[in-house]
Amino acid sequence: MSQITGIQKRQRRKWRKLENPAKIFPATSGRKDERVFRLACQMNEPVDQERLQQALDLCVKDYSLFLCVMRRGLFWNYLEETRQRPIVREEYKPPCSQLYVRDQKNLLFEVTYYKNRINFETYHALTDGTGAMQFMRTLLCYYLMKLHPDQVNIAADQVQGDATMEEMAEDSFSKYYSNQAAPKDMPVSGKAYQFHDRHLAYGNLRMTEGIMPVDKLLAAARGKGTTITVWLTAIFLCAIAQDMSPKQKKRPITLMIPVNLRNYFPSDSMCNFFGWINISYNFSTQSEELSEVIAYTADFFKKELTKERIAARMNGLVRMEKNFFMRVLPLPVKLLGMQAGAVFGTSHGTAVLSNVGKITMPEECIPYIDWFEVYTTTPKMEICTCSWQNKFTVSFTSVYSAARIERNFFRILTAQGIPVEIVAWSPNEVNGHRDDSVNKEEGGEHNAAAL
Amino acid sequence: MLQHCRRCNVTIRNPHKSCPLCGGTLEGEWLEENRMFPDLEQSSSRFALGFRIFTFGCIAVMIAAAALNWSLGFEDFWSRYVLAGVVCTWLLTAMAVIKRRNLMKNFIWQMVLLWGVFLFWDWMTGWKGWSVDYALPGAWLAAFGSILAVIFITKPPAVHYLVYLMLLFAGSFVLLILLVLGVPQQKIPGIVSVAAGFLMLIGLLLFQGRLLLEELHKKVHL
Numbered sequence: 155m156s157q158i159t160g161i162q163k164r165q166r167r168k169w170r171k172l173e174n175p176a177k178i179f180p181a182t183s184g185r186k187d188e189r190v191f192r193l194a195c196q197m198n199e200p201v202d203q204e205r206l207q208q209a210l211d212l213c214v215k216d217y218s219l220f221l222c223v224m225r226r227g228l229f230w231n232y233l234e235e236t237r238q239r240p241i242v243r244e245e246y247k248p249p250c251s252q253l254y255v256r257d258q259k260n261l262l263f264e265v266t267y268y269k270n271r272i273n274f275e276t277y278h279a280l281t282d283g284t285g286a287m288q289f290m291r292t293l294l295c296y297y298l299m300k301l302h303p304d305q306v307n308i309a310a311d312q313v314q315g316d317a318t319m320e321e322m323a324e325d326s327f328s329k330y331y332s333n334q335a336a337p338k339d340m341p342v343s344g345k346a347y348q349f350h351d352r353h354l355a356y357g358n359l360r361m362t363e364g365i366m367p368v369d370k371l372l373a374a375a376r377g378k379g380t381t382i383t384v385w386l387t388a389i390f391l392c393a394i395a396q397d398m399s400p401k402q403k404k405r406p407i408t409l410m411i412p413v414n415l416r417n418y419f420p421s422d423s424m425c426n427f428f429g430w431i432n433i434s435y436n437f438s439t440q441s442e443e444l445s446e447v448i449a450y451t452a453d454f455f456k457k458e459l460t461k462e463r464i465a466a467r468m469n470g471l472v473r474m475e476k477n478f479f480m481r482v483l484p485l486p487v488k489l490l491g492m493q494a495g496a497v498f499g500t501s502h503g504t505a506v507l508s509n510v511g512k513i514t515m516p517e518e519c520i521p522y523i524d525w526f527e528v529y530t531t532t533p534k535m536e537i538c539t540c541s542w543q544n545k546f547t548v549s550f551t552s553v554y555s556a557a558r559i560e561r562n563f564f565r566i567l568t569a570q571g572i573p574v575e576i577v578a579w580s581p582n583e584v585n586g587h588r589d590d591s592v593n594k595e596e597g598g599e600h601n602a603a604a605l
Numbered sequence: 606m607l608q609h610c611r612r613c614n615v616t617i618r619n620p621h622k623s624c625p626l627c628g629g630t631l632e633g634e635w636l637e638e639n640r641m642f643p644d645l646e647q648s649s650s651r652f653a654l655g656f657r658i659f660t661f662g663c664i665a666v667m668i669a670a671a672a673l674n675w676s677l678g679f680e681d682f683w684s685r686y687v688l689a690g691v692v693c694t695w696l697l698t699a700m701a702v703i704k705r706r707n708l709m710k711n712f713i714w715q716m717v718l719l720w721g722v723f724l725f726w727d728w729m730t731g732w733k734g735w736s737v738d739y740a741l742p743g744a745w746l747a748a749f750g751s752i753l754a755v756i757f758i759t760k761p762p763a764v765h766y767l768v769y770l771m772l773l774f775a776g777s778f779v780l781l782i783l784l785v786l787g788v789p790q791q792k793i794p795g796i797v798s799v800a801a802g803f804l805m806l807i808g809l810l811l812f813q814g815r816l817l818l819e820e821l822h823k824k825v826h827l
Binding site: 165166167169171225227228229230232234237244245246247248249255256257258259268269271362364365481482557560561564565568573574575576577578579580581 | 607613614615616617618619621625626627640641642643645646704706707710762763764765816819823824825826827
């Protein structure tokens with residue numbers, strides 16, 4: 155065998171296997187759901203492109219595992235190191251647009267800006283919300299250090315984990331996998347209620363965000379004897395139920411709630427490490443009172459969010475991946491199987507509610523940041539929530555042309571005395587105006603019903 | 606001054622003509638400086654429209670040929686050649702479009718499809734053996750030449766092309782098996798292809814051996 159030469163050393167590329175959920179994303183991403191999510195930060199002053207580029211160049215040195223492209227193998231896809239570097243651009247395409255293009259070796263994340271807002275968008279196979287948030291916080295630290303060197307004089311490792319590159323690229327699913335049998339009383343979700351609204355044009359998404367003061371939300375949630383997360387989950391269930399007919403109510407509403415597994419299994423991995431629970435509520439057999447929905451949700455969370463039950467779900471997923479017969483199937487057959495599974499699974503969920511949680515930054519950065527927001531692509535409807543200082547954002551993405559669920563949701567909150575500021579974007583809007591021709595055709599009937 | 610929807614009791618941060626929640630009238634002015642998004646449009650794929658037009662044209666030709674054949678009487682089923690020709694053209698074009706982003710992968714797929722097309726036409730026209738004698742080695746040599754040209758012109762990193770050279774070798778191995786089994790009557794084109802394939806493999810092992818093994822490990826990891 156030949157000795158490795160200097161040229162060959164330069165041509166070598168590090169690579170890593172995809173972790174459990176990341177294996178599924180390339181199979182199921184497409185125009186219907188690109189599996190892209192956006193973390194955005196609204197600054198208090200216009201974004202400086204040049205300094206943002208300098209900050210990004212520093213940031214990718216710290217997180218070089220993000221500099222990779224998706225490649226196909228005989229049995230699995232994998233991520234391979236690339237020499238491409240990200241370029242900061244002014245926002246130029248709709249939020250959460252396609253990032254992974256099959257047969258095209260391009261980076262799987264992007265940083266853009268518009269006016270005061272910095273957007274970090276990433277393909278979900280690259281990282282999850284926690285990993286992306288760590289990248290975003292580091293980027294913001296570097297950016298503010300470049301922009302205000304006298305005021306922001308900090309070390310970027312204040313927002314970085316104490317992890318080596320190997321630990322950051324670790325597949326924590328494999329690390330924590332055990333072949334233990336699942337408890338017998340795990341909830342089995344059946345077919346769930348599906349929205350019957352008109353869709354936007356294929357591949358389009360509509361975004362609606364509500365910004366609310368954390369202190370008022372907290373006071374209101376405590377007034378109900380619960381937490382913000384439980385309260386908002388219950389409100390989301392009620393907002394969906396409001397417009398359901400008695401016949402539709404016979405099917406339960408099922409919300410898929412992603413869970414950060416790092417809270418249960420210590421990990422510094424920047425790769426995907428999340429699971430989920432499905433909460434189902436049947437408004438035909440259970441009470442329609444918000445207080446009862448809150449009580450049910452609180453009980454459900456208390457029961458399901460334990461290490462043992464979270465582990466049981468995780469092991470179930472990994473067990474399938476570790477199965478020898480599953481592993482030796484050629485990739486195209488696996489992809490077909492995963493697509494079929496995704497189609498089957500879609501009828502078991504109504505919507506998704508994802509809570510990124512409280513975002514923190516070093517003290518020196520606080521005066522320059524107004525709020526954070528998180529959006530993700532969805533084949534139906536999804537809520538992402540996060541909080542920064544006293545601003546709590548609830549961001550809806552939806553493929554439906556009418557905003558009746560969003561309207562119901564925010565009206566329940568304003569009725570409780572919570573002030574809500576709305577930021578909305580829809581592909582039907584031309585120069586900030588809603589395109590009336592599209593509105594009449596696609597959303598007219600629901601808007602009329604709301605009047 | 607931000608806009609406000611009295612019915613939803615919410616403030617609208619970025620300007621709208623009507624409430625984004627209920628579609629109702631908003632209080633307050635539409636102010637350009639409050640815009641939070643540029644004009645954004647989903648890019649539409651020209652390939653998709655062009656390919657649909659092409660598919661429609663193919664189906665039209667097939668229907669026209671079958672209809673003409675039917676109206677003239679089915680004693681001589683000549684339209685089968687038109688139907689088969691159009692289907693083959695559509696398959697080759699579809700593959701070229703689907704794999705347009707990766708030229709080397711495209712050439713490999715075109716070679717595999719062409720092998721199928723040639724074998725099918727040879728069989729349909731009364732098996733004279735021209736496919737295995739000339740067409741299969743010819744398609745292999747064309748793919749080999751095209752991939753080498755792409756490598757020399759675009760100079761990609763070795764990890765981007767090693768797998769396609771391995772697949773080309775696998776193709777020449779198939780031709781070797783045909784030669785050993787004595788299928789081709791005219792052996793020279795096949796021998797040339799097999800010799801080129803083995804020479805390429807030896808070159809790869811000598812000059813890119815370590816990278817080749819690494820690449821194989823990536824491609825077949827379980």
